[in-house]
Each structure stands twice: as structure tokens, then as C-alpha cells.
Amino acid sequence: MESYLDRIMAARRSRCRFPAPLQIMLLDKYDAKVNPAGLERAVERAAKLRVSADSARAASQPSPPFAPGRSTAAPAPAPKP
Numbered sequence: 001m002e003s004y005l006d007r008i009m010a011a012r013r014s015r016c017r018f019p020a021p022l023q024i025m026l027l028d029k030y031d032a033k034v035n036p037a038g039l040e041r042a043v044e045r046a047a048k049l050r051v052s053a054d055s056a057r058a059a060s061q062p063s064p065p066f067a068p069g070r071s072t073a074a075p076a077p078a079p080k081p
Contacts, residue, residue: 005042010049 018026 006045010053012047
């Protein structure tokens, strides 16, 4: 279950939807609760994954050949007297 939720938080897997009759049966049979500490942990893990993915994406982007304020050309030689 934890790895499934990790994949959902990392946006590598979408949340599955259950048909209403099955959902009602499961809710009647099993107790469902949200653990605040677990939810906070999941949000922290998702934030770390997002930062990691964003930095990897930025590192894989080619740098522009010219950016304002940045010269790519070598300095010109000094004039000879």
C-alpha cells in the first residue's frame, strides 16, 4: 500500500476509482481513517520528490547559446602598437 501511495504522490500512477457499490461494501466492512502523521509524511516525501525531479529537469535543459549579460565569445586581443 505504501509503495502504491508513493507512486501516486510522485505522479507515476493515477488514483484508481472504485464502483460505488464496492466502495459502500468496503466502507461498511472496514474502518477507514486518515492518520495525520502519515498524511504529513506523504506530503513531505512528495515535496522531496518534486524538488529532485525539478532539479533533474533543470540540469537536463540545454543552456541558451547567448543570455543577456553573458558573453560566449572570447575576449578580443589587445591592439598592437
